[in-house]
Amino acid sequence: MSMDKVHVLHSGELALQKRRNTPREVTDKLPEFIDATMPQQHAQFYSELTYLPLTTLDANGRPWVSLLMTQAPSDPSIGITVTSPNQLSVVAEVNKNDPFVRALKQQQADLAQGGGVFAGVGIDFSNRRRNKIAGTIRSVGLYSASKIALELSSDQHLGNCPKYITSRTLEYSKRDDHLLFDHFDSLDMALPDLSKKLIDGASTVFLATKHTLGKQAVKGESHDMGLNHRGGAPGFVRLYEEHQENKISSYLVIPDHSGNRFFQSLGNIETDKQVGLIFPDFHSGDLLYITGDADNVFDQDAEQLMPRVSLLTRIRITGAVHIEGGLNLTMIADEQYSPYNPPVRYLRQELQRLGKLDDRPAQTQSPISATLVSNTALSANVSTFTFQLSKPITLPMPGGFGIFDFSESLNLGYHHMSDDNPQLVNEDYTRTWTLSSAAKYDAQSKQFEPTNQVSITVKRKSGGLMSNVLHQAANHALSTLFKGTGLGFSCFHQSQDGRLTIPDKMLWVAGGVGITPFMAMWDGLVNTCHALPQKAALTTDIVLVFAGSDDEMNLLKPFLQTEPSLAGQVTLNVLGFQGSRSESFEELDTIAELKQAFPTANLNIVSRRLNRKDFEMIHALSDREAFLCGPDSMMTMAATELKTLGMPNEHIHQESYSF
Secondary structure (H helix, E strand, C coil), rough: CCCCCCCCHHHHHHHHHHCCCCHHHHCCCCHHHCCCCHHHHHHHHHHHEEEEEEEEECCEEECCEEECCCCCCCCCCCEEEECCEEEEEEECCCCCCCCCHHHHHHCCHHHHHEEEEEEEEEEEECCCEEEEEEEEEEEEEEECHHHHHHHEEEEEEEEEEECCCCCCCCEEEECEEEEEEEEECCCCCCCHHHHHHHHHHEEEEEEEEEECCCCCCCCCCCCEEEEEECCCCCCCEEEEEEEEEEEEEEEEECCCCCCCCCCCHHHHHHHHEEEEEECCCCCCCCCCEEEEEEEEEEEHHHHCCCCCCEEEEEEEEEEEEEEEEECCECCCCCCCCCCCCCCCCHHHHHHHHHHCCCCCCCCHHCCEEEEEEEEEEECCCCCEEEEEEEEEEEECCCCCCEEEECCCCCCCCCCCCCCCCHHHHHHHCEEEECCCCCCCCCCCCEECCCCCEEEEEEECCCCCHHHHHHHCCCCCCCEEEEEEEHHHCCCEEEECCCECCCCCEEEEEEEEHHEEEEHHHHHHHHHHHHHCCHHCCCEEEEEEEEEHHHHHHHHHHHHHHHHHHHCEEEEEEEEEEEEECCCCCCCCHHHHHHHCCCCCEEEECCCCCCHHHHHHEEEEECCCCCEEEEHHHHHHHHHHHHCCCCCCHHHEEECCCCC
């Protein structure tokens, strides 16, 4: 590491580090990690790059990012040459409408005086290696509409870790670029659908920020830029719109994934809100360029916008350019997402639209503690866990979910890297599980009663943190916070006169632990039928199609045990499909055991997988409301077959766990 250092932490970086509890030793050491002189290994790295993300400012000080092509088979002059330790000569291929080039043209006067600034992040997607660079632009040569030359002087060099980088093998492929959307100067309308789709599928974005000297400038700090990679699971960047009269404002929301705790990009935003982004689509070759005004949102304010996130960056888009086929790269192998990617976090408004969130504002919900009081094994890997709540709550209709927060008792602290368990790095110790029990029903008030007990049915996952914590909690001493509830899907509805209603005929299709919402619905049926007088009792005909592996057929027992008590009100026909995933699974004759235990049940179980033709055999299929919950592949197959057999789309309800 070079002993020549120039970076001085500015007020924005220091404020973020203090607010996010960066250890003092990290703050003190950060300037030592940033080299003023380019290390030799960085020089070698840049000279071999075939593409280079780079950013600069336009005449209004707005950052624009480009993904420059620095190798082209047809033009050997294109490439990066490190002419001296801190001097780079870049000859690059660009598309003819690249806003980065427009920004260069706008700042010609500054460039003539050596005043242009730049930042870049050299990245090799094939091995997830990346190095940051920043400095000044000494000169620009515009050879043609698709070729530029840059002379760069660098004075900041920093190596970064490979977290969140999607691995890709890319090769040069010339494309025909087309300008789809050009709002370089301003934007007061919605982005095109193609741009929205690109954002929603992106696992890679590059974020440009800048630091402007303010009144509280620290001695030695300078005006500069930064460019960094942001990555995650596809869709980790969320988009929403605000409508006012004839104008539409578009916002991007980027949750902060656990990093090195330097907070250079977010620190820059604290001192200067103007940012730039580029979203590359490596499948289509499309490029979406964005500039905008950003702000960092913390703690409860962040939670209000994006539940389960305590720090995020929100960007109001002020300019956007979408170029189809603007990237002359193509993938020659499948992408490999980073094992460090946390689950996609959705906006509160998205979750509310999906019915996945309580409509009450988060701050009005007082904390409720939940203590594990019983653990009942249903199969080798599936158990029902019952929690006692510190105060009664009103549950959603049967089929809803609960949110459990174990952070106070299980938080293992900060991890920068964790190759043994990458998910620990962003672990928030919060889980959303379907409630598998229903509250008692009060016939007089026509409502499910408040309850101080809730049950969840959870499968032990290999390598799963929270599922294993639950299954190992034999002493029932586990405590957690119960953060709230929400309605997933339910067969219960309340009519305008307050009466509880259910469909006359239903089809329940469940796969594995996807049977949990049906456990709650069944429990709700039992409770209401027992509470209502005979003449007002709910009646329905249910076909339950259940596919499970190994001994998961035992998950049918809660239905079969109580079914006789509903005689004359509820008809239940069970079709089971038992497969085997485990090599160690012996022929425990679960089928015979169930038939022996419940000889009067309408039970038909076979040892094979569920297939499309099984739906053709269901009685009165077209008259039924269908509810599906299970693995995505099974739900897709079931929904497709039901539609093929004539079931209206509005009669098919699916539960998703992607929240």
